[in-house]
Amino acid sequence: MTAEAQRRRAFWQILLIAAGLLILAVISAGSVYLVNKAREDSKWVVHTIEVENQINSLLLEIRRAESSARGFLLTQAEGFKIDHEKAVEAIVPALDKLTRQSGDNPAQRENVEKLSAAIETRLGQFAQEMEFIRQGQPDKAAALIREVVSTDATAAITRIATGMIQEEERLFRLRSENADRSQTFAASMTGIGSGLVVLLALISTWLVRRSARARDEAEARLRDANVNLESVVDERTADLREANDEIQRFAYIVSHDLRSPLVNIMGFTSELEELGGDIFHRIGSLAHVSAEGAPLAPAGPGEIVLDGADKQLSEDFSEALGFIKTSIAKMDRLISAILNLTREGRREFQPVKIDTREMIEAVVSTLAHQAAEAQAEIRLEPLPDIVSDRLALEQIFSNLIDNAIKYLKSGVPGEIRIRGRTKLGYAIFEISDNGRGIDPKDHQRIFDLFRRAGTQDKPGQGIGLAHVRALVRRLGGTMSVSSELNAGSTFTITLPIAWNESNRNAER
Template sequence: MTIAALQTVPQQIETAAIAQVRPKILMVDDRWENLLATEKVLKPLKADIFKAASGNEALSLVLRHRFAIVLLDVQMPEMDGFETATLMQEHESMTGVPIIFVTALSKEEKYASRAAEIGAVDYIFKPINPDILKSKVKVYLDLYVQREQIMRLNATLSQSNEELERFAYICSHDMQEPVRMMNAFAGLLAENAEEAIDEDGRRYLSFILDNARRMQKMINDILTFSRVGREEILLEPVDCEAILRETLSEFEGVIQDSGAEVTYTPLPCVETSSTLVRVLFQNLIGNALKFQNGSQPPLIAVMAEKQGRYWRFSVKDNGIGIENGFRGRIFTIFQRLHRKEDYPGTGIGLSTCRKFIRLCGGEIDFTSAPGQGSTFHFTLPSGEAARPTRSGQQAC
């Protein structure tokens, strides 16, 4: 996908959103004069009108067209309106299409009840009030047009998202090698030519190394984000406590240097993706260690409790906190709340967490206040792979 193609995405979405969908109306009546009279009433509406003089002719039209609404006479020879409607609804194209029965029969409730059983949305009597008929038909036409526009917009958005994610994956994959080489050669230069470089040169070399590492981290994060949803998610029994312990061992150096205290209650085993749980703990524990003001050692508590069919996890810290006004940005990709000089990062981690966890049937949110720390909550379906232990928790 080229940059020029990316630039056309907003125009494609806008075109899909405002595209005019011209709906089709099917009128069925064995008396041609009734069809012509009804057509005259509905002609001002922005719709294509099809007329059928029998049930068989109507069924033939249903096979070839997709209608927004059907006006169906009840009393017809050979095949009455009730039988015609029943046969119509056997066709996939008629799923959800509103049918209005029009009749000169008795106004007994049994006929209206039968129409309702078949799935008719209305049952009106002749002689027809033109204004009422036009008003009712217009409502259903407007609903049809709105539904079609939403479906087209969703299809366009889905295609655009797939193209953008594919573009991000390809770019990130191709960028890995030159960044890796830049990082490697800068490292060799720092090791082997340190005495030949003056203080300014060493400072510039440090900038190169820092930025190369930051770029490599961003590329890896983009690749992780783009893979979520593109590859099949393997659901399996996952020991969340074991993964938390592994994650804490990865941060062992940072925990020791900062004097952090990390506590956790017994965590369950759930049927989910082990990669998801690892990504969640890596990001949430990493952020809890990173976003500190330095006035006190980090305190981090990880907990889980059963809520119906879900386990609700929480990761609580005593860090700098988050203003409520940033709630809309915190899970948006590339959105950073602080300068990278103060708190390094790519702005991709939490957006990856939310994207991944939603695919696995869960949700993520947070509660926070500036200077009072943050608590991130996420839910995971409990599944049926876990078994209860004596303590009431679950184990794999």
């Protein structure tokens, strides 16, 4: 999977979440709005019913007033009169209430005004009727009632009230429908929104699961790659180890087989030397015979004194043989050195806890004689203890301290310091001197086998530092030098504080 695809998927997921949030917000706002609207609609529905109620109760009061007025006219009973007065008293507040309630509707307001006028007329007629009855003229009252019935006051009231009720019923239907619609709308909106949210959640879940699957696959691939890498590293390490062993074996066999002809060269050179001695002895004795004319009794070698050209020949012969023998001796030492190096390379290290100070003191004591001769003082500063191969460490320090003593400035009392510290699991040792120093251009060279630098006034094969560096590397460390000509040298060795098998496996 590419980074581009990953970015795109992340973008889609964010977009989905944003869309979900937006839909939720819209649903919430819409719900609040619609619920409010539905409440409003319901209020209006209730209002309509109340108005209708009010009209009915007003009509009821008017009928009550009418029927009680008739009752009173017929019987003149005080009960009907009281009843009539109560009804008439109730009519005016009921009418007022209706006026207030229908204030919102202009059509109804007009109807209410008409109704009020009709009711007022009718109330006036009631008052007249009652007046006639009180004055004891029931006939007039009856006539008035007849007149009233024939006039349209009552009919107008009934008509207007019916109209109003019809209007209110129409409004009731309308408002009910409105309220229903609002509620249906709110419900469907909630439903659709919820559906959308669920859908988004499903898509989101699918995307998350897909990306989780992709991640699992990537992890598996990574794990495979790691395993592969490890096996590749193991393989390479094994190859390297094999190559190293091969080189070791090669060096061993080569140096071993080089020795064989060298033995012959050396042996027969010795033979030649002896032969040469015999030959010159004979030449000498023959020369003496010819000179003195008398044979000499065989005598021991050395008694014959050669002279002139013969002496020169003998000296040349000895000189040539001398060079050959020196070279052979040198070659033998070099071959021995290579053999020793390869042998060291094959030696198994044994990690042990080392009291570094005590170990270096022992090394120093074996070099005490050389140090005294060179007037060198060796100072040990506090040193960290480490776990490593004791013999290897002894060889490392012995070589470095020996070098420091060997290459001091003549005439200047030597001062050799050995310092130590630890850093991040490594012990760092510094061996510094105030000796003749090493030219920076030779810093690399001095670590090469059989290479030396500076004035060649001390015996040596050029093996020590190469050996030391090989040991340090095998111990999982590094070494370096900092030095200037005539300004002393400092060799720095960095070794793991705790060397173990795994270090070596990693190293070899």
